[in-house]
Amino acid sequence: MTSWLLFAASGTPEGGLFDLDATLPLMAVQVVVLTFVLNALFFRPVGRTVEERESYLSTSRSEAKQKLAQVERLETDLKAQLKEARQKSQSLILDAEQEMDRLYRSALASAQAEANASRETARSEIDRERKLALESLKSKADQLGDQIVKRLLAVK
Amino acid sequence: MFPLPPFLPLAELEVGKHLYWQIGDFQIHGQVFISSWLVIAALLAVVVAGTRKLERDPRGTQNLLEFLWEYIRNIARDYIGEKAYRDWLPFIGTLFLFIFVSNWGGALVPWKLIQLPSGELGAPTADINTTIALALLVSLAYFYAGLSRKGFRYFEYYVEPTPIMLPFKIVEDFTKPLSLSFRLFGNILADELVVAVLAFLVPLIVPLPVMFLGLFTSAIQALIFATLAAYYIGEAVHEEAH
Numbered sequence: 001m002t003s004w005l006l007f008a009a010s011g012t013p014e015g016g017l018f019d020l021d022a023t024l025p026l027m028a029v030q031v032v033v034l035t036f037v038l039n040a041l042f043f044r045p046v047g048r049t050v051e052e053r054e055s056y057l058s059t060s061r062s063e064a065k066q067k068l069a070q071v072e073r074l075e076t077d078l079k080a081q082l083k084e085a086r087q088k089s090q091s092l093i094l095d096a097e098q099e100m101d102r103l104y105r106s107a108l109a110s111a112q113a114e115a116n117a118s119r120e121t122a123r124s125e126i127d128r129e130r131k132l133a134l135e136s137l138k139s140k141a142d143q144l145g146d147q148i149v150k151r152l153l154a155v156k
Numbered sequence: 157m158f159p160l161p162p163f164l165p166l167a168e169l170e171v172g173k174h175l176y177w178q179i180g181d182f183q184i185h186g187q188v189f190i191s192s193w194l195v196i197a198a199l200l201a202v203v204v205a206g207t208r209k210l211e212r213d214p215r216g217t218q219n220l221l222e223f224l225w226e227y228i229r230n231i232a233r234d235y236i237g238e239k240a241y242r243d244w245l246p247f248i249g250t251l252f253l254f255i256f257v258s259n260w261g262g263a264l265v266p267w268k269l270i271q272l273p274s275g276e277l278g279a280p281t282a283d284i285n286t287t288i289a290l291a292l293l294v295s296l297a298y299f300y301a302g303l304s305r306k307g308f309r310y311f312e313y314y315v316e317p318t319p320i321m322l323p324f325k326i327v328e329d330f331t332k333p334l335s336l337s338f339r340l341f342g343n344i345l346a347d348e349l350v351v352a353v354l355a356f357l358v359p360l361i362v363p364l365p366v367m368f369l370g371l372f373t374s375a376i377q378a379l380i381f382a383t384l385a386a387y388y389i390g391e392a393v394h395e396e397a398h
Contacts, residue, residue, distance in 0.1 A: 015172050015173055015174050016172040017171065017172045017284065017345070018284055019172070019174060019185075019284075019285075020284065020285060020288070021182065021183050021184060021185070021285065022179065022182035022183060022184045023184045023185045023188055023189070023283065023285035023286070023289075024285040024286075024288055024289045024292075025289070026184055026189070027188070027189075027192065027280075027285055027286050027289040027290075028289035028290075028292060028293055030189075030192065030196075031250065031251075031254060031289065031290060031293060032293065034196055034199075034250055034254060035246055035247055035250040036246075037200070038199070038203065038246060038249065038250050038253070039246035039250075041200070041203050041204065041207060042203045042207060042221065042225070042249075043225065043228075043245055043246045043249055044246075045207050045210055046206075046207060046210070046218075046221050046222055046225045047225060047229070047245070049210045049211075049212070049214075049218075049222070050222055050225060050226065052212070053212055056212065
């Protein structure tokens with residue numbers, strides 16, 4: 001390594017690995033200028049874009065969270081309403097069934113009563129008719145008996 | 157160090173040869189500037205292509221730039237702290253990108269195809285002038301950061317936690333740029349030399365693992381430089397909890 005250094009140093013009047021000259025300050029100036037140029041072209045705009053996106057994401061995230069909470073609230077609300085409605089409908093159905101039962105029973109009872117009544121009247125009617133028929137039969141039998149007796153007596 | 161055959165044409169390695177440009181009374185290393193301009197042009201091309209139309213839904217190159225931005229922001233935020241990192245993010249980012257693209261450019265671009273009158277193109281960071289310039293910028297940056305944030309209270313840092321630390325802290329101000337510049341310079345130059353020497357000795361296949369290692373080293377060196385710069389700035393702006 002040292003031989004190279006010596007060779008390089010002796011090869012040209014100036015030069016070598018550690019040859020410091022005006023390259024140093026000019027390079028420093030160049031890098032500083034590059035810093036400002038890259039800041040204007042790269043770091044500032046890209047940083048703004050990235051940070052805008054980050055804030056956009058965080059705001060839309062929190063918005064979504066709010067909306068989710070709202071949805072959950074609505075859901076529990078609706079569930080409660082649904083439960084209530086179900087209970088109401090259940091009791092309505094029960095009421096209706098009871099009402100129907102009651103109506104059915106009363107209709108049945110009245111129908112039975114009516115049927116009983118009409119049966120009773122029919123029976124009494126029949127009895128009366130039978131009595132009448134029996135009486136008329138009896139009287140006719142008496143008449144016939146009388147006539148038979150008269151004829152027999154007349155023949156004698 | 158390396159088993160060099162005596163007939164090896166050392167001049168081919170071009171160590172320490174420079175393409176001199178005369179500006180007034182001063183001389184500068186032309187090859188360093190040419191390659192650094194190419195590096196800067198490549199950087200700016202990617203940046204301009206990626207930021208021409210910034211959208212909330214990133215597409216194409218914007219993804220790459222946003223990834224880089226977040227990577228650099230994480231370095232800056234981790235080492236400088238939540239309060240001050242915004243001011244120094246562009247500086248840390250520029251250091252990282254410039255060094256990274258320089259190192260990888262030096263390792264990946266076949267510079268040998270471009271003939272120069274003297275010297276050869278390569279990574280700008282393989283020249284001691286570049287690395288010292290960057291390291292001195294870091295020194296200026298952390299002094300400026302500390303002084304602008306804390307005023308003369310910045311110098312309390314030198315006697316904390318005890319005044320015994322004063323000489324060490326002063327020496328540190330010199331060793332920081334020294335170690336920064338020589339670490340970067342040494343790693344990149346050594347990598348280029350090892351690849352060049354191996355390529356001379358065994359032109360096929362054997363240099364490939366070393367070249368991969370070189371890519372790894374290059375990336376690590378860029379990260380180390382940026383991280384240390386951020387750390388030094390963070391140390392300077394750090395508020396001691398009294």
